[in-house]
Amino acid sequence: MARITPLEWPVLRQLRSRDSTGRGAAVTSKKTRATKPRTDDADKVVQSICPYCAVGCGQKVYAKDDRVIHIEGDPDSPISRGRLCPKGAASEQLVNSAGRQTKILYRAPHSREWEALDKDRALDMIADRFLEARRRYWQDEDEHGNPLNRTLGVASLGGATIDNEENYLIKKLFTAAGAVQIENQARI
Template sequence: MPKLTRRQFFKFTAASVAASYLAEKQAFAKDNENDKTYPLMTAGAATSYGICHFCSVGCGIEIKTKGNEIVSTEGLKNHPINEGALCPKGRSLKEMHNSKLRLTYPLVRKPGSDKWEPISWEDAISKIANKIKEVRDNTFEKTITTKDGKVVKVNRVNGMFSLGSAEIDNEEAYLYTKFNRALGVQYYTHQAEI
């Protein structure tokens, strides 16, 4: 194996730096047949900044949009948490908005059926509210008796569990907690603990 001299090392290093600089600066892809140039998908896109909502880490995200469509999501380079990095969930965030498979209406599967059917938002909210009331009425516990025989007022619901979401901000999380406490739900947690 031939030995690499100091001069050869500097030549290879300079060539590598020049090649990577040129590759980074090239903003157009060439079509060999017609010698046409095509702009990048983010050319002319509006840029917005925010926080990724998939988990509780709080990575900074840069979102590029054209019209009503998200064309790119990237990590925010100067964000103190992720410093430009973004996990696959954050990177694919655009599909939450752009996907044709995304549901935009509620579905219900009736007893004995093997398929889901669309229902109106009013019906869905009504069904959820009725089910919450039914479970609360059936599992509400006003008092408990301690080991020493004292009767203690607890006013709690034992038949419900509520799981919070990283999709909500601090203010919404505060309201979520207050809502659970108002219902008497004692078993609730946040997605970040799972």
């Protein structure tokens, strides 16, 4: 480690720079002066919304080489004004987690193994099962002849991470399909 000469002592730097309160650059160390923000290396900054709850706090996502390196609160957001809760502040770990699933996995009934599916096949399987459950449990009328036009074979339980517009569209979709069991985590 290099020796500090007496001329580099903070009190002498303070007197030379007329920093009477000792709160300016005169009292900072070389290490502090060499410190730079971890976001300086970012190639781009993208505004986003925190994925954890329905509040919609604004985030600034810093990326380098198409990889997220840091996420912080967006001071321009009228909702959070630059602040994030602990979960929102840790959302970079959600993106870069080694255990993050990036494939659609399916396990057939009575199978012990998971298989990876492509998106089109998975969507077709979901649609087929949705339509079959709707058809099988469709009720035209009750025992007194009153029209029901509903199914108890499908239901929706939404999460708090979807916003009001998505909840509105899900409610419309499931109501049009005849479902009556439509709920959202935010109401429970």
